[in-house]
Amino acid sequence: MESSSANSTQPEDGNVRRFAVSAIVTCFNEEHNIGDCIESLLWCDEIVVVDSFSTDRTAEIAQSYERVRFYQRAYFGAGAQKNWALQQIQNDWVFILDADERCSPELRVEIDALLQSEPAASAYMMNRRVFFLGSEIRYSGWQHDRVSRLFRRGTAYYENRRVHSLLRTQGEVPILSHPIDHHMVDLSFDEYAFRLGKYGYWGAAQCWRDGMRASFTDVTLRPIWRFLRTYVLQLGFLDGMRGLVFCLLQSYGTYMKFAILWGWQTNHARGIEPNLPDFDNDEKTWEGLSEVDSGE
Numbered sequence: 001m002e003s004s005s006a007n008s009t010q011p012e013d014g015n016v017r018r019f020a021v022s023a024i025v026t027c028f029n030e031e032h033n034i035g036d037c038i039e040s041l042l043w044c045d046e047i048v049v050v051d052s053f054s055t056d057r058t059a060e061i062a063q064s065y066e067r068v069r070f071y072q073r074a075y076f077g078a079g080a081q082k083n084w085a086l087q088q089i090q091n092d093w094v095f096i097l098d099a100d101e102r103c104s105p106e107l108r109v110e111i112d113a114l115l116q117s118e119p120a121a122s123a124y125m126m127n128r129r130v131f132f133l134g135s136e137i138r139y140s141g142w143q144h145d146r147v148s149r150l151f152r153r154g155t156a157y158y159e160n161r162r163v164h165s166l167l168r169t170q171g172e173v174p175i176l177s178h179p180i181d182h183h184m185v186d187l188s189f190d191e192y193a194f195r196l197g198k199y200g201y202w203g204a205a206q207c208w209r210d211g212m213r214a215s216f217t218d219v220t221l222r223p224i225w226r227f228l229r230t231y232v233l234q235l236g237f238l239d240g241m242r243g244l245v246f247c248l249l250q251s252y253g254t255y256m257k258f259a260i261l262w263g264w265q266t267n268h269a270r271g272i273e274p275n276l277p278d279f280d281n282d283e284k285t286w287e288g289l290s291e292v293d294s295g296e
Helices: 036-041 058-063 079-084 106-112 191-208 216-233 236-269 282-294
Strands: 023-025 046-051 068-072 093-098 100-105 123-132 135-137 146-152 156-158 167-169 182-186
Touching: 023 058, 023 079, 036 046, 036 058, 036 100, 046 058, 046 079, 046 106, 058 068, 079 093, 079 100, 079 156, 079 282, 093 100, 100 106, 146 156, 146 167, 156 182, 156 282, 182 191, 191 236, 216 236
Parallel strands: 023 046, 023 093, 046 068, 123 182
Antiparallel strands: 093 146, 100 182, 123 135, 123 146, 156 167
16 A cells, blocks of 8 residues: 655645545445535545445445545444555545535635644544534534544554444544534435434444343433433433434434343343344454554
8 A cells, every 4th residue: 555644735725735635435325425425525635435335326426526436345334444444545644424424614624724734633533513304403412522533544543343433543632623514314314213223233233242231221221311311411402303303313222222132132041142243353454453552
């Protein structure tokens, strides 16, 4: 893989050169989102799209962009997909989005300015504005949603988890001023409900693999607490009907995770093993993670 630590590029709308940036997008059946996501990344010097064998027009749309390098790979979780994608990029600075996210114009300008000289940190965090059926979710805890998505290659990797994999970084991670826009639920509400069930299944599988088992409290009280925390304590009720539906959906996802886990352990006692999803057991996918952890 070609290294380009000294590479810089000329921004389309300015006269100052900056360090070159590779964008990574992972996706599955995102035909309604992938075009807008890529459009928001056309300022990057390359765009690597890793698709999990979509059955809609996602692949066709992504490959219609000249700047996109398109790959397809079996899905073992978001962390595995993104770590694998990091092995495909050509530049030392990387910016990562999911297909239902957009780089805001203000964030693009801020990143351009940041990379016009040697950045003080190796990774940067940004806020996310979450949109649900066309309106921003201002509360329910999402007002504090922050993610690390801009970093120097080799200094950050995703942890080995099937779902909700976090980025492990080195050193201080400053927060940029402008946000990513996250269109979590835009057109297909019913698809999101099915997606939550899938996340529950993957979360249960991770718990099973980690040796965790579900108790009565997990199945009953955790979902109730999730709703009360997001809807009441984190002011989800201020988002009106969207806030109510949104918080109930998050509670449902928590219930599915622990109900599935309880079902597996009940069947295990009867001699029936759970049907777990595949995990990425290729050591190469996770070798960068051990390097980051050892450098902390």
